[in-house]
Amino acid sequence: MVDPSRMPVVTMRDGRGLHVRVVGKGMPVLLLPGLGMSSMLWLPFVWPFAHRYRFILPDFRGFGRSSHLAIERDDVFESHAMDVRDVIAHLGLRDFLLGGISLGGTTALHMNHRAGLDGVRAYLHVEQSPCVGNRLGWRYGLFGERQDTCFDEFRVFAGLLGQYPEARELTDLPPSERARAAESLARIAAWTFGTPRLEAPLRRFFLLPTFLAGRFPLSLRDARTYIAAYLAGGHDYRSSLRNLAMPVTLMIGMKSTPYPYPGQMAIAESAPNVRVVRFERSGHLPLFEEPAKFVRELGRFLEHGSRASSRTTNGLP
Known part of the structure; x- marks a missing residue:
C-alpha cells in the first residue's frame, strides 16, 4: 500500500x-x-x-x-x-x-x-x-433563485479587489478594506452553507490574525479569476x-x-x-x-x- x-x-x-x-x-x-x-x-x-x-x-x-x-x-x-x-x-x-x-x-x-x-x-x-449560470428556463444554477443577489455580492467583492490589483492576500489590504472584504466573504460563505446566522461569527473569524496570516484557502489573485468565471454565466x-x-x-x-x-x-x-x-x-x-x-x-x-x-x-x- x-x-x-x-x-x-x-x-x-x-x-x-x-x-x-x-x-x-x-x-x-x-x-x-x-x-x-x-x-x-x-x-x-x-x-x-x-x-x-x-x-x-x-x-x-x-x-x-x-x-x-x-x-x-x-x-x-x-x-x-x-x-x-x-x-x-x-x-x-x-x-x-x-x-x-x-x-x-x-x-x-x-x-x-x-x-x-x-x-x-x-x-x-x-x-x-x-x-452554473441562470438563464431563460433555468433557475437552478449557483444559488438558484438567489443567484442575482449573490452575484451582486460577488461584484462588490470583485470591485473591492479591483482597487488593489497588486494585493495577493487579505493582509495586503488596508484595514478598512480588509473589514469590508471580511463582511463580503462572510455573507457569501453563509449563503453557501445555507446558514444565515453564521455570517456574524464568520466575519469575526475572517479578521482573526491567525486567519489573516495565510489560512484563507484562496489567494486574492485566484479569487478574482473564480469570480470572473462564475459571473461570465457560461x-x-x-x-x-x-x-x-x-x-x-x-x-x-x-x-x-x-x-x-x-x-x-x-x-x-x-x-x-x-x-x-x-x-x-x-x-x-x-x-x-x-x-x-x-x-x-x-x-x-x-x-x-x-x-x-x-x-x-x-x-x-
Missing part, C-alpha cells in the same frame, strides 16, 4: 508540478476536489477501501500542496480540466473510476462536454449543477449529459443552498444510467454532514463501478 503522505508531482503542460496524493492499491480511482479543498480531506473516506483501490487525489492549482500554482487560464474550469487530463496521461489511466465534488464535478462535466470521458468505467458526481453542460454512457452515481444534499435539488436532478433525467443517492440531512457537503452514509455509498459506487463493463465508458472523439 502506498504511504498516504507520498506526494507525487505531475508535470503539467505549462511545466509546473501539480501535487497528487496516491493511496492504496488496485483499480485506480481519480477523485477531484471541491473549491478550497485539499486532497487530504478525502483520506478518512477512502482509507477503508485502500486495500482494493488505488486512489489518485490531486490538489487543484491554488489549494493544498498546489497552492503556489497560478491558474493557467482565465476559464478556471478549462484550466482544471486540462490539468486533470495531464494527470490521466502522466499516470497512464485507461480503465478507471472518476469522481468529483462541487468544483470537481464541474471539472468532470467540462471534460465530458469538451471531449468525453474516455476510459472512465463509472462516474461519481457529488453536489453540482450541470449549468458553462452549460446539459446538452452533453446524454453522452455520460457509463454508470453514474449522483449524490445530492437535499438541503443544499448552492445547488437546488431540481437542477442536480437534470443529470438523472438526461444521462442514461444514473443511480441517485439523496442525503436528507445534508447541504452542500454530504461527506462531512453525513459521513457514515457517505462512506457506505462510496463503497457501493466503488463495488458497482469495478464490475461495470469497460465497454460502457464514454469515448467521444
